[in-house]
Amino acid sequence: MTRTTTRDRAADLGFFLFAGAFSVLTADNALAGRELSEGALFADQLAGGLACAALFLRRRWPVQLAAALLVAGSFSHFVTGPTLVAIFTVAAHRPPRVTRWTAALAAAPGPLLLLRQPELSESAVASGITYYALVTCAFGWGLYTRSRHRLIAELHDRAERAGTEARRQAREDIAREMHDVLAHRLSLLSVHAGALEFRPDAPPEDVRRAGEVIRASAHQALEDLREIIGVLRLPTGEDAPERPQPTLRDLPRLVEESRGAGMRVDLGLRVDDDGEAPAATGRTVYRIVQEGLTNARKHAPDAAVTVTVGGGPAEGLVVEVRNALPQGAPAAAIPGAGQGLAGLAERVRLADGRLEHGRSGGDFVLRARLPWAPARHVPAPAWSR
Known part of the structure; x- marks a missing residue:
């Protein structure tokens, strides 16, 4: 298992804060028009808090965490922020084949929503578009990060090979x-x-x-x-x-x-x-x-x-x-x-x-x-x- 560095811990803390802030700041618009009891709202917020805390496990079990949060996100708005972070982690650190399966799971709520509600309201359509836009951005950012890391690793490898060749030529x-x-x-x-x-x-x-x-x-x-x-x-x-x-x-x-x-x-x-x-x-x-x-x-x-x-x-x-x-x-x-x-x-x-x-x-x-x-x-x- 790769040893966690100080930089990794700082990144995990940053993603934790981002997920919590995103869920809180978008709650008013996302929950507008929905009548939730105090108990249901508390349960939703509790699920969001637990999901944010679970992000500290994203390096060890990124795929499992993303799958669990995608399922939980179908019932809780406050899980949306942690879900975006989990999706980004899979795209950035896992092979494309795994990323495709995660993307298919993330796209599943769309057809299910159409089947449950044949006649969609404008707010539901707007929420769906926003959801897919956010998921696409998370995947895109993760894929960009993965390609950038691979490019940097390749450049380091080339530089190391060039240094080795230069030392051999000097000898x-x-x-x-x-x-x-x-x-x-x-x-x-x-x-x-x-x-x-x-x-x-x-x-x-x-x-x-x-x-x-x-x-x-x-x-x-x-x-x-x-x-x-x-x-x-x-x-x-x-x-x-x-x-x-x-x-x-x-x-x-x-x-x-x-x-x-x-x-x-x-x-x-x-x-x-x-x-x-x-x-x-x-x-x-x-x-x-x-x-x-x-x-x-x-x-x-x-x-x-x-x-x-x-x-x-x-x-x-x-x-x-x-x-x-x-x-x-x-x-x-x-x-x-x-x-x-x-x-x-x-x-x-x-x-x-x-x-x-x-x-x-x-x-x-x-x-x-x-x-x-x-x-x-x-x-x-x-x-x-």
Whole structure:
């Protein structure tokens, strides 16, 4: 059983007062021309009082209460107010099928009145019209209230689903950015750590340079992780501080990082107005190249990599990362979650582009086609780099 709230109690009291006031204020007109003894009038008033008090049970037994009051209303005027409230309650809180049966019961006095009095007076006709008008208003108000409550419930449900979807999308965005940012940093760290493991007799200068790269990569990975956690801990509705986002102009720096890790990377950047490319497009191109270099470093560490970015405002951009397939499994394969290409495909889809990847002869090719300016805005988490 639903727990009664303070608002429900206030509504019950309001309906109780309305029913009593309605019966009292309309008594003179309704009883005009009827000769009632004092005992009959007292009984009528007593029935009305009991009916008003019974309204506090309308939430528990609305249909039974409405049926009882409709029957009692055929003999007592003072029950009319409580009857209207009971009819409203059924229409507002019960299914349409139950409401129809209650409406049929409410309409029953009309035919019975015609059968009992073949010749109706003007006052009887006026009373009948008034009765049906009041009953219709009660049903109409109840049906309106029911539809309004259902609409509000549906809007709340939609808002809740939208909030859930927004939170899910935010988690996916964070997971995608976390993979793109940290996988690149950690793969650099893993390559140099592996080189030190397998070349303990390396020259001191090489060891020093590898140590510097490991330290810088680990430091940057920790910084990125700290900022990600900081964003997750922000109070709801508070935005994270803005950080510069990667663009097409950052591709040479990205390639130099990979070259510093010992990769052989050739960059071909042939883009018209590359400095003026939309921020979202430049960021997507950067992430594609970053993921391609990370995968090549994991699965084909000794293979040369060719990165080509070309196009312009008219034809869009084509991004390609190509590397030779490894002759065998690497001696110490860098572990991964296997979600990089899936997340990259989602990123490209959000940018209205198309992603292709797979074998092409003896090479593995990662290729994406992107419009110069995506139709949809592709948001970037403030902490991404």
